[in-house]
Amino acid sequence: MSNGYDFAFAIGGAAGQGIATPGNILARIFVRRGLHLYAYNAFQSIIRGGHIFLTIRVNTELVDTHGDHLHLILALNQDTMTRHAKHVVPGGAIIYNSDSITPAEDRQEAVQLCGLPIKELTSDSRNKLVQNTVSLGVMLNLMGVDFSVLEEALTLQFKHKGQEVVDENVNMARRGYDYAQANFTAFPAALPEQEKPLAVWTGNDAIAMGGAAAGVKFYVAYPMSPATGILHWMAKNARECGIMVRQIEDEIGVANVAIGAAQTGARTMCATSGGGFALMTEAIGAASMMEIPVVFVDVQRAGPSTGVPTKTEQGDLWQALGASQGDFERIIVAPKDALDAFDTVVELFNLVDHYQCPAILLSDLLISEGTFSVDPDAINMQPTIDRGEMITEGGPSNGYQRYKITESGISPRAIPGVAGHAYVAPTDEHDEDGILISDEFTNPHKRREMVEKRARKLSTFFDKVQAPALEGPEDAEVTLVGFGSTEGVIREARKSLEEKGVKVNQLAVKWILPFHAEAVSGILNKSKKTVIVENNYSGQFHRFLRSETGRSVDGHIRKYDGEPFQPHHIVDGVMDHLGDKKGVTDGVFIPFQEILV
Amino acid sequence: MSNGYDFAFAIGGAAGQGIATPGNILARIFVRRGLHLYAYNAFQSIIRGGHIFLTIRVNTELVDTHGDHLHLILALNQDTMTRHAKHVVPGGAIIYNSDSITPAEDRQEAVQLCGLPIKELTSDSRNKLVQNTVSLGVMLNLMGVDFSVLEEALTLQFKHKGQEVVDENVNMARRGYDYAQANFTAFPAALPEQEKPLAVWTGNDAIAMGGAAAGVKFYVAYPMSPATGILHWMAKNARECGIMVRQIEDEIGVANVAIGAAQTGARTMCATSGGGFALMTEAIGAASMMEIPVVFVDVQRAGPSTGVPTKTEQGDLWQALGASQGDFERIIVAPKDALDAFDTVVELFNLVDHYQCPAILLSDLLISEGTFSVDPDAINMQPTIDRGEMITEGGPSNGYQRYKITESGISPRAIPGVAGHAYVAPTDEHDEDGILISDEFTNPHKRREMVEKRARKLSTFFDKVQAPALEGPEDAEVTLVGFGSTEGVIREARKSLEEKGVKVNQLAVKWILPFHAEAVSGILNKSKKTVIVENNYSGQFHRFLRSETGRSVDGHIRKYDGEPFQPHHIVDGVMDHLGDKKGVTDGVFIPFQEILV
Amino acid sequence: MATTTTLPELKAKDFKGKSDPDWCPGCGDFGLLNSVQKALAELGKKPHEVVCVSGIGCSSNLPGYLSTYGMHTLHGRALAVATGVKFANHELTVIAAGGDGDGYGIGGNHFAHTARRNVDITYLVMNNQIYGLTTGQVSPASEIGMKTKSTPFGNLERPVNAVTTAIMNGATFVARGFSGHGKHLLSTIKQAIEHNGFSLVDVFSPCVTFNHDNTYDFFRQRIKKLEEEGHDPSDWKSACEKAMAWDDEIFTGVYYQDKDVPTLNDQEPVLEAGPIAHQSPGLTTEQSERILKRMM
Amino acid sequence: MATTTTLPELKAKDFKGKSDPDWCPGCGDFGLLNSVQKALAELGKKPHEVVCVSGIGCSSNLPGYLSTYGMHTLHGRALAVATGVKFANHELTVIAAGGDGDGYGIGGNHFAHTARRNVDITYLVMNNQIYGLTTGQVSPASEIGMKTKSTPFGNLERPVNAVTTAIMNGATFVARGFSGHGKHLLSTIKQAIEHNGFSLVDVFSPCVTFNHDNTYDFFRQRIKKLEEEGHDPSDWKSACEKAMAWDDEIFTGVYYQDKDVPTLNDQEPVLEAGPIAHQSPGLTTEQSERILKRMM
């Protein structure tokens, strides 16, 4: 992305071959050196076997995508070699166990084959996984890193397993390192080091931490990939943070338990993926009717239905828009990356408390299971917490009405337990006191007043959140529009396009509902050519944009094969839209997915 | 509506006062005389007490709305008198028990007060409800109907209770009839009689019968107003029609049981309202992924959440559009009245079998609980049943692949039980054999192919269903646009507007998904001024129309107080949009609901 | 917090809600409502210390007729919402209330798991063996052969036995009541509220409008009180056996109680510091640093 | 229809599906799969006469490894979908299969009500007391104290007892099996399939990857076979009591059977004319006229 250091490597093998550990060790090494990274793990929904392909990209600047190029592959099995050898760029290298893996014929030029005689190198160890450690040594040697760095990292990683394990790993790593020194050629540019050490997290970590920082006191979930990481973070860290975490029998239970806790005054969050979210929708409408603030997270994966559980998609936008019957107040937001997800969760809790309504946060597998570097100082762990108009102290009720009709539509909310303010929160239409107008009597005028009271609440929303803004040259030939997780990859594609002489700017939309229709229309009306980039089949964002603004756009780049966009997919799409359009059908360009996992 | 006979009367009282019976008797009398009618029952979600106001409108021509005027009220309690006396038009009449009810002061001019000395008239009966029969006699006298007609109707209604009950009722009716003859002035126009006798049904009856006629073999439900009438019809009539009917523990169960039965070859339908539908959404996506034809009916009521269970709204459009995660094939349709609902169900079953996908039928309380007259000859009880490409006979498999990639996207479907064709229908993404591509291996190219195969199926949809067409003068000043149940009331409003010298035409949309975007745009582009009429707060249809066509419109008439549109509401809205717009805020006109129930 | 206030003692009428019940005259739910109001008064509760959570149904209108806090939630979800209330503030007395359809039909899964978790909620089911609010369809508690609007030829399904399933799902207090026996019901409900753990009181609450089989008379002719039968509530076998009786005799009273199972809220370490709803939100500097350090 | 064909007798391998299991080596589900294939062969079933319906989970991949018809549906919904299959064509042998999370967690309500209805489905639960496919969280069947990714400090909730709840919910055949005891499991599954009514076989099927507590060894050390204990399957009390044993001894085999309860499909009058899936759709002229007449 930058003109500085940019290096991407992949580790490929089967589930159970221990790909995660070297990945983690390397990520730690990079961020401690102050380098940015993004890691994308392409895998299948099985526990053992299958194919896993973890790509880690390191850069001197922020990166949000695994990019277009692979400089190095560590192939743990023949399958990886056969599938992926051809993806290594000229000047790159492939590390593999030469005892059991045959180099693939199909390779680009000038790719260094780094075969390792693993049997010989590890003959004194009975642990199959040490070959990964040997390979780590090779990798770091090729990347021009001092061995001491790896030694330190291995010590940290394995010290809880005892000195013996540490020693064995350091020893094995050394062998790989030395073998590489003797037999292979290191990459010309050594891994740089920057002043400020960074940290590493996934999008799911960020969402969980955002909740913790925002003052979530109750996290409730039912496991569902790719949202389960949030539960895991919470389960591990919650107790020491005074956060209660519960797993419930199903997502309907989760959503309703959440509503009960939120009504009783605890900031409450829950997360799931599309199928679980479908089960929560009825409760979301209920929360809105009872005016209870809860944050529901939907981490999207490739659908429909069970779909492809380990693959990504931006396919739940309309589900979020259509969650539950009737018209009701809620906020929908799609953050762009891990740090933004953290900040968004924090912001969202203040918003839902202020507006007393539920919110839906749309993440996706790409963000949630993606590994990002982050500057720890950029993470505001103690943000401002504003709980809105809440009555937490008992006293004379002064004719308290929970659903009082006010100019802002916001009615001060008493928390159960507070003396003198008892009321019933109902899902039926009700009057200011919470008394049902549906059962007791029916009054269309009162009904209308209550609908309008609730609807008024969000009228100040645009004063509170940032409107989307154009990024890049104003006079660009093309404006690329996206929402949520595509922001980073679009930005990177813009750079490549610029190198090709095509000026492109971008409009990244994050707040979905209420929608900044005027701001967006204003920007798009000034654009020369507009192209929407989205990770789904039917153009869900395109249709939503049009529903809110009436604006059509000039072209589309869509992907729905489960894999995320890489920058060149977007570059190809833009070039085709600008050129002879031969790859474009009905205005839509669908990139070809080269890397098959 | 016509220039012929048009007469509307209402019976008002509390739940438990026996309003339904006289309503039914009168409806039978009218349709047997060949008169059209529409009955709207405004009531509360309680079993006893509260307020009920049943309006029946009789006409020589088809009517789809209870209209703007009330000519006669039968007030069974003081509440009804007080609330509604003022709604009776000049020349009209109010019937009431003068022993217990005091006439309201607030009345229009020239309204006949028909007080009945009920105690005296019914002194020899111990049944409180006979006062309703006395009133029936009065009503029919005022309407200029021969007593023999009422005698016959009462005999039919009560004969299952024995001759004694019949005699008592006939006797009481006679007293009322004679009392009216002696004391009151009949309406100038007597109730006409037309040659062809009609029949009477509700929209729910029509949906159920549509299913029966379409060959539904399995109906499954969980009760939810206002959809429960479908279950009641089915439970009562199914056995003799060879249809299995089951009530299941919840709507999730209902939707999934339906899927199992449909996959196994039985035409299957289920119905619910918005909240139950929310629970069904996950299964709808599953049905689509497994390519199973099922019809899901959502009878909309006023939301959000539990909302106002006995009131109407067109508020679930976006819920239907956003039902379940991901992109998938389904059909959404919103019929306009009872007969159309019948025909639509029949058509829908052929469509879902052809396209092997689920469909959502959006009805609403207005249609489903509304009582309509119908020409029995217009009900095609034995329509063509086309089950699509189905394999029901065993034999050599010839390499059968359930999800074969075909040009049409449609893959012949073998029904479990057929020899030689066994396969697994999965909700995970799969290959042509139904083998998971998510678990076994992951192949983005295959994934893309399968998404596209399924999406191709609906490409012939517009060849099969009728495109929406403009009704009324081409050169109209205003085009009124609506979907579903508003068609009739818009048509009637047009007539009134024409009388005021305003030429209006209308575009009624029925097929929602796939949407006839081109046809609709073509029509709207030629319109001078477009106004959308819809029964919800947020303009759900407007936003959907814009998402599909990019078209904005010039004005809106919306209602969300639970009560349906009456023609004058629309007339007012159009006049205001054409005039000084003082009732219009942000392009939206919201009519005032005069009749409070 | 409330235990320290010195409000005057309250009467049952102080637990009357802002609106009057709209139930049909004679509906069994009146009896239960009275008993609940009395029980709360006699147990010395204050309205603001109690939250009554219901689903949807005639019976689920109950919270609206109490002066306590309440939530009138979705059909079938009372126990899930009530669980959230209890988790957020375990100092509150949490009552869940609703119908047989609500609790044993659509809400069946929450019923089983809330019992298993032993969340300290008192669950009052107004069991009229019918779907009342939707005007009379079969319920999972309806008897075989019962004719309803959805089973005009008679119900084919065996009814759920709330008592035996509650016991097997792990409920630590399981009782039956009858709204026609107000005093006995009051005492049963008081015990249920006082029980620390999940308690079920399955209350026969006749629907005079739609259930013409299981009437007040039906129950009056059959009901015997467990307390008078020398039943030992620690004996699950006898409890189940007695709960299966129906045709000739039906038992009300406390079937089963186990005081030794800790409640979920009692076990949850986070709650040792008091209700989470009262704890100040957000992280301390120390907590923040510890978390960040793990990422580096 | 199929009973009249004269295909040669099939072997277990004829019930192998198109793809090979992707379970972890050593996963308990292999044992169950083998037993199912053998059971179908030994009972003389043909692949097209059988429908195996599952939810989502490692175990729910089972239908894909059989040559029968199958549906691999939504998490928790196997029994609901299987019910629909059985209703549409009661001549088919319908097996539902899945995990403990699928069946006793999210699917718990369908479990209870399908048992109550006595729909003739054989329900095989691969109970590994963990959520396998989602990489190891607590399940409703996990033991107290169990450490999982969602309970790193130990599970606080008492596990569901599938046997006792199934009995109390009205299941007419309730058994337990262990995938490490193939022969015994085969015989149990055969009896379950042959039982006319709802049958549950709760099978201990160790997850070698995520559950390190309830291993093959754990069960081998404890399991006793009911058949060898002289247990009487008509005695629900003894069945429940034996099902509660866990720490020292665990019983497998048939806990409970009642052959006298009619199944729902046997009772449904519409099905007397044969499976609805085979009946020609639409109304006769007579039916149509009768309906129309009622409206006039």
Ligand SMILES: Cc1ncc(C[n+]2csc(CCOP(=O)(O)OP(=O)(O)O)c2C)c(N)n1
């Ligand atoms: C999801 C959903 N499904 C269905 C309904 C309709 N509904 C309202 S109350 C009710 C059943 C009422 O029966 P029960 O719970 O026994 O209460 P009762 O009225 O008998 O007291 C039903 C089915 C609903 N409100 N929500």
Ligand SMILES: Cc1ncc(C[n+]2csc(CCOP(=O)(O)OP(=O)(O)O)c2C)c(N)n1
């Ligand atoms: C509605 C929904 N919620 C959650 C999930 C995620 N999920 C898939 S399998 C599973 C649990 C698996 O556990 P179990 O049923 O015991 O099967 P096992 O993998 O242990 O065999 C979960 C929670 C899902 N697919 N759908």
Ligand code: SF4
């Ligand atoms: S319908 Fe039945 S349950 Fe409902 S209020 Fe009336 S008597 Fe009570």
Ligand code: SF4
């Ligand atoms: S994770 Fe456990 S249940 Fe899943 S396949 Fe592996 S061993 Fe079996």
Ligand SMILES: [Mg+2]
């Ligand atoms: Mg009930």
Ligand SMILES: [Mg+2]
């Ligand atoms: Mg499991």
